[in-house]
Amino acid sequence: MSAVGYTSVAGQVLVVGGGAPLLTGWMRQIRARLEGRAGAGVLQPWRDLRKLLRKEPITPVGTGPAFRAAPALLVATTVVAAALVPLLSTDTPVRGHADLVLVVALIALGTMALALAGLDTGTAFGGMGASREMTVAALVEPTILLSVFALSIPAGTTNIPAIVSGAVHEPARLTSPAGLLATAALAVAVLAETGRIPVDNPSTHLELTMIHEAMVLEYAGPDLALVELGAQMRLTLLLGLLSSLFVPWGIATSASWTALAVALVLLAAKLCLLGAVLAAAEVFWAKVRLFRVPELIAGSFLLALLAVTASYFLSGAS
Amino acid sequence: MSDDLYTQLLDLACGAFLLAAVMVLWRRELAAIVRVFALQGVALAAIAVLLGAHEERWDMVGVGIGIGVLRAGVLPHLMRRALAALTEDRRGYGDGGAESRETQPLVNVAASLLTAALLTLLAYAVARPLTELNPTPATRALPVGLAVVLIGFFVLVTRRRALAQVVGFLLLDNGITATAFLATSGVPLIVELGVSFDVLLAVLVLQVLTARVREAFGTTDIDDLRELHD
Numbered sequence: 001m002s003a004v005g006y007t008s009v010a011g012q013v014l015v016v017g018g019g020a021p022l023l024t025g026w027m028r029q030i031r032a033r034l035e036g037r038a039g040a041g042v043l044q045p046w047r048d049l050r051k052l053l054r055k056e057p058i059t060p061v062g063t064g065p066a067f068r069a070a071p072a073l074l075v076a077t078t079v080v081a082a083a084l085v086p087l088l089s090t091d092t093p094v095r096g097h098a099d100l101v102l103v104v105a106l107i108a109l110g111t112m113a114l115a116l117a118g119l120d121t122g123t124a125f126g127g128m129g130a131s132r133e134m135t136v137a138a139l140v141e142p143t144i145l146l147s148v149f150a151l152s153i154p155a156g157t158t159n160i161p162a163i164v165s166g167a168v169h170e171p172a173r174l175t176s177p178a179g180l181l182a183t184a185a186l187a188v189a190v191l192a193e194t195g196r197i198p199v200d201n202p203s204t205h206l207e208l209t210m211i212h213e214a215m216v217l218e219y220a221g222p223d224l225a226l227v228e229l230g231a232q233m234r235l236t237l238l239l240g241l242l243s244s245l246f247v248p249w250g251i252a253t254s255a256s257w258t259a260l261a262v263a264l265v266l267l268a269a270k271l272c273l274l275g276a277v278l279a280a281a282e283v284f285w286a287k288v289r290l291f292r293v294p295e296l297i298a299g300s301f302l303l304a305l306l307a308v309t310a311s312y313f314l315s316g317a318s
Numbered sequence: 319m320s321d322d323l324y325t326q327l328l329d330l331a332c333g334a335f336l337l338a339a340v341m342v343l344w345r346r347e348l349a350a351i352v353r354v355f356a357l358q359g360v361a362l363a364a365i366a367v368l369l370g371a372h373e374e375r376w377d378m379v380g381v382g383i384g385i386g387v388l389r390a391g392v393l394p395h396l397m398r399r400a401l402a403a404l405t406e407d408r409r410g411y412g413d414g415g416a417e418s419r420e421t422q423p424l425v426n427v428a429a430s431l432l433t434a435a436l437l438t439l440l441a442y443a444v445a446r447p448l449t450e451l452n453p454t455p456a457t458r459a460l461p462v463g464l465a466v467v468l469i470g471f472f473v474l475v476t477r478r479r480a481l482a483q484v485v486g487f488l489l490l491d492n493g494i495t496a497t498a499f500l501a502t503s504g505v506p507l508i509v510e511l512g513v514s515f516d517v518l519l520a521v522l523v524l525q526v527l528t529a530r531v532r533e534a535f536g537t538t539d540i541d542d543l544r545e546l547h548d
Binding site: 172175176177178180181294295298299301302303305306309310313 | 326329330332333334336337340344426427428429431432434435438439442449458461
């Protein structure tokens with residue numbers, strides 16, 4: 001059991017770490033094709049990372065440890081979260097620790113480290129980006145927590161592998177109104193948390209609108225590579241979490257090599273599909289005004305709350 | 319129809335019913351609000367038809383279909399006509415948009431969404447003792463009806479455009495109808511007919527009133543109606 005279990009944990013970390021730039025490249029490629037451009041190819045984010053890693057490390061004058069530690073902390077928290085979340089298998093050696101609150105806290109820790117780094121630079125843009133990021137994060141974290149709580153009520157636990165394996169055996173849980181509402185709420189929250197288009201535009205550096213890019217404006221060289229890798233890994237991790245929670249079929253629930261291989265292929269397929277849908281949607285959506293963002297997230301918070309109440313009251317828990 | 323499927327479908331219809339009420343708060347375009355209201359009428363009709371089919375009372379299925387025609391067809395059509403009349407003669411001046419949007423609700427959209435969340439919780443808390451009397455799938459969904467009543471009140475209080483207030487009034491009525499169906503498994507046909515005609519007439523009167531308000535003031539912003547005139 002343990003060999004398969006440890007392999008699946010390692011596989012999850014490798015898929016999130018190695019696959020994240022590929023997923024980003026895949027999404028950019030789809031977007032480029034839909035916009036009538038040739039695109040730079042799926043491997044371009046990896047080439048960018050290699051180029052950045054070869055440069056000399058350089059930090060602005062007057063920055064302190066918060067600035068220096070943030071990129072490593074961002075990547076490290078994401079790696080730990082990737083090991084915990086059941087992307088490939090629910091039967092891993094670390095499943096006892098894979099609590100929902102812990103995973104959300106790890107993601108929030110990465111966000112906070114980056115915001116502190118933005119403040120540490122002391123530039124106008126860094127502070128502005130950090131304050132915007134915190135505004136969004138303060139609204140997004142409760143939404144993520146609540147929307148997964150809606151699924152954890154029928155399972156009776158906040159342990160994510162238990163929720164996922166329960167949903168694999170009882171698909172009716174997901175097609176209930178609570179499951180649908182929670183899906184919608186979590187999807188909006190994931191878009192906001194990863195800084196995708198209705199909330200933030202990852203591909204521009206327009207000073208009036210940028211959120212994530214404003215915080216990391218001062219980074220260069222290997223640090224920038226880590227920050228970008230961290231952001232890509234978070235996108236992959238959150239999309240993976242979304243797919244594990246709401247389309248859990250194919251995830252290995254027992255310790256067998258074939259189930260693990262099937263899960264790996266299916267995870268890659270699900271991530272590619274989700275990424276393609278997201279990239280295609282981004283072509284047609286416009287970024288909402290910054291002051292409309294709280295409205296969007298308050299709406300998704302409300303959906304999550306309705307999901308929790310629906311799953312608690314309607315489905316006969318009383 | 320098996321009990322399991324019935325419960326699932328009823329929950330789904332109730333979820334859509336509540337979600338439509340929330341969407342009314344979320345959207346600004348009056349045309350979109352009317353569309354969402356029509357969807358809510360469909361969900362309400364589905365609730366009535368499901369309850370009727372489950373208890374094999376075909377008069378209730380008929381009432382459900384009638385409700386669907388009225389609330390998803392006739393009332394939205396009337397409101398769309400009122401909306402078209404409101405925006406039509408303003409289009410020349412380029413500010414037709416001001417009439418067709420709920421530009422400045424008294425409570426902003428984010429806050430009103432959070433208020434809707436609180437109202438839903440309140441409805442659940444209030445309906446708790448009622449649900450415990452006889453916990454069936456229908457009574458367990460009772461708080462949904464109450465929540466829509468409360469959200470309807472909230473829309474009535476906070477929106478400025480006359481047409482948005484009409485939608486608030488109709489939300490209120492949808493909520494009352496849903497509560498009646500869920501709590502008592504349907505009111506007698508004659509009562510339901512009376513209520514439906516009442517609502518239809520109210521909307522017709524309000525439509526005329528809205529047109530008059532706009533003729534007198536040039537806008538349907540209720541805030542302009544503070545003083546008495548001869």
